Amino acid sequence: MAEYDVVIGLEVHVQVKTNSKMFCSCANRYGEEPNTLVCPVCMGYPGVMPVPNKEAIDKTVVAGLMLDCEIAKYSKFDRKSYFYPDMPKNYQISQYDLPFCEHGKVKIGGNKGFSGKDLPPKEIGLTRIHLEEDVAKLTHFGTYSGVDYNRAGVPLMEIVSEPEIATADEAYAYLTSIKQIMQYAKIGNCDMEKGQMRCDVNISLKPKGSSEFGTKIEIKNLNSFRAVHKSIVYEIKRQRRGYDNGETFQQETRGWNDDRGETYLMRTKESAHDYRYFPEPDLLPVTFTDEDVEKVRVTLSEAPLAKQARFIADYNLTDYDAEVLTQNREVADYFDAGAVLVDTPKLLANWIISELLRELSEANISIDECKIVPQQLADMIKLIENKTISGKIAKKVFSEMFSSGKDAKVIVEEQGLVQVTDESAIEKFVIEAIENNAPQVEQYKSGKTEVLKYFVGQVMKLSRGKANPQLVIELLKKNLD
Ligand SMILES: [Zn+2]
Structure with a gap:
């Protein structure tokens, strides 16, 4: 059987978290009654004028800098013409040849892939990040369809990777990394169930070592990381079998049927779409000076991988501890706040990983809703460090702290739990x-x-x-x- 190289590129859409929509003052809010967050601008009435959302542009620049992109000194918005019920203007304001960000990279590896195996570190190139407006949401019922324009006009970033992803596990790690960075930098919530992050996969196979690309197959509208992983595994098998049998493929767009666990043909691409892009005449080009970019750069939050490295170096944590603690920014901040208060940060890390995260998941709450603040947990750790209580008693104290929010010292005194060292x-x-x-x-x-x-x-x-x-x-x- 012949051997093949797998070539995968991902297009990820991320809704930018802003107060208002991209070109009007309607609220950018999920979960409201359909068609209640609309106005003449996002409904595409004749004669209305779009006004760009500065917050969305700033956050796109932040995303670009977090992902090592070059920020364009001069960029512009373009009209992408198409006719479909999800776009009331019959064109979408997007960016064509001059996006805000280009030539970035996403570091993957170190963290576990979907299969739980460690991935070797690798950098996936980013082609570009551009900003556009989201379209309305269509819902198909038995014999009719509904359209909700609340989503029309929500700021939407498109992050396009180079075709440098080689396996389903790498694709999974790439998405995990993007999502983590978006959440760290507070650019978007990336809740895929709410459509705040959506992904299209481009995948082709070519004979091993060949410099010529195979025929590109696109898988559209994947709405979970799991679906991305499974559809890639499926497509690799399907295309390999085809090539082994001497079949040829033509460019096509496929969907993913999660129940059946297979991709299916949506449409073949006879020719490239003609979107008739042209510069949006109602909007001025956007310019940035070096100074503008540097101003944003100094406000950047520490990237997850940098934080991991710092935790290992400064607090003497293991790779595993550092990885678990940095998966979520709030948990990392919690640890950071407590670690400077104790003598043995490693002990604090153990308590967060084995006790606090378990209690939080059992109570189904986030660390921000936890009654124990970092200072309180650090105080409890100090009681263990100075041998006032044993590790065993600490478990009892901790569980009481978790439910009541009381200080460890108070619980120890109330219940007479001081360790006997006499x-x-x-x-x-x-x-x-x-x-x-x-x-x-x-x-x-x-x-x-x-x-x-x-x-x-x-x-x-x-x-x-x-x-x-x-x-x-x-x-x-x-x-x-
Ligand atoms: Zn509006």
């Missing part, structure tokens, strides 16, 4: 445990030293969990030997 007090328990368990003492003396664990358990029970475990072991050994 030798004579612990020794009393040790002697009691030895006196009560003669058979185990025999076992220990005959060389079965593993019964020490049993004695530790007995002493902890007698002290109601408050004895310092290291001291317990020391004193047991002293009294048993």
Whole structure:
């Protein structure tokens, strides 16, 4: 069987989070009654004038800088003509030859791919990022269709990659990375279920090592990362089988049927669409000076990968800890705020990863809604560090903090949980445990030293969990030997 190279490029649409729409003052808000956020501009009435949204342009520049793009000194909007019910003007204001951002890159790898395997680090080139207006949302019912113009005119970024993605796992990692950066920089929420992030895949196969590209197949309207991954895996198999059987492909657009787990033909492209792009006559070109760009650059938030590297270097975390803590910006900020307050940031990281994130997911709330603020968790860590409480007692304290929001110190005092480090007090328990368990003492003396664990358990029970475990072991050994 012949071997093939897989060539994948992704077009990702991201709705920009702004107060108002791209060219009018209607609110940019998801989930309202259909057709309630509309005006003559976004409904395309004759004679209306668009006014560009500065917030959307600024955020597109931020996206470009976060993704290592060059920002155009001079760019413009263009009209893309097409006739369809989702676009009331019969043209969309978009950008054709002079987009805001070009030549960027997206770093992938390090993080787990869809299959849970580690991916080697790789950079995927970005061709461009341009800004346009979203179209209305069509919903198809049995015998009729509904159209909601609330979405028409919402600012929409299109991020186009170079055809440098080689596997479904890389595509998944690429999308994960884009989404993470958009959320870090507060450019968009990227909730795919709400259509705030949408993805088209271009995929072709060519004989291994060949410099000529195969026939490009487009898969449209994928609405989850999972669907992107599965459709790519499916398409690779389908095209490979075709080429192996000597078939030829023609350029076509396919859809994804999630229930059947397969792509299906939507339309073949006989010729390229003629959108008759021309410069939008109602809008001035947009210009940026170096100074403008630098002003934005200094406001950029730290990128997720940079944050990971800093956590490892400054706080002595493992790769795994740093990756988990930076997946979500709010969690990373939480850790950052607490880490400077404690002596052992690694201990804080462990508590966030193993306890806090678990409690949050069980309660189905975000870290911003958590009753324990970073300062409080840091205070609890300090109680462990200075041996006021043991790690075991801390679990009890933590769970109480999580539900009540009380300070660790208050809980420890209220419930009398201070760890006993007074030798004579612990020794009393040790002697009691030895006196009560003669058979185990025999076992220990005959060389079965593993019964020490049993004695530790007995002493902890007698002290109601408050004895310092290291001291317990020391004193047991002293009294048993
Ligand atoms: Zn409007």
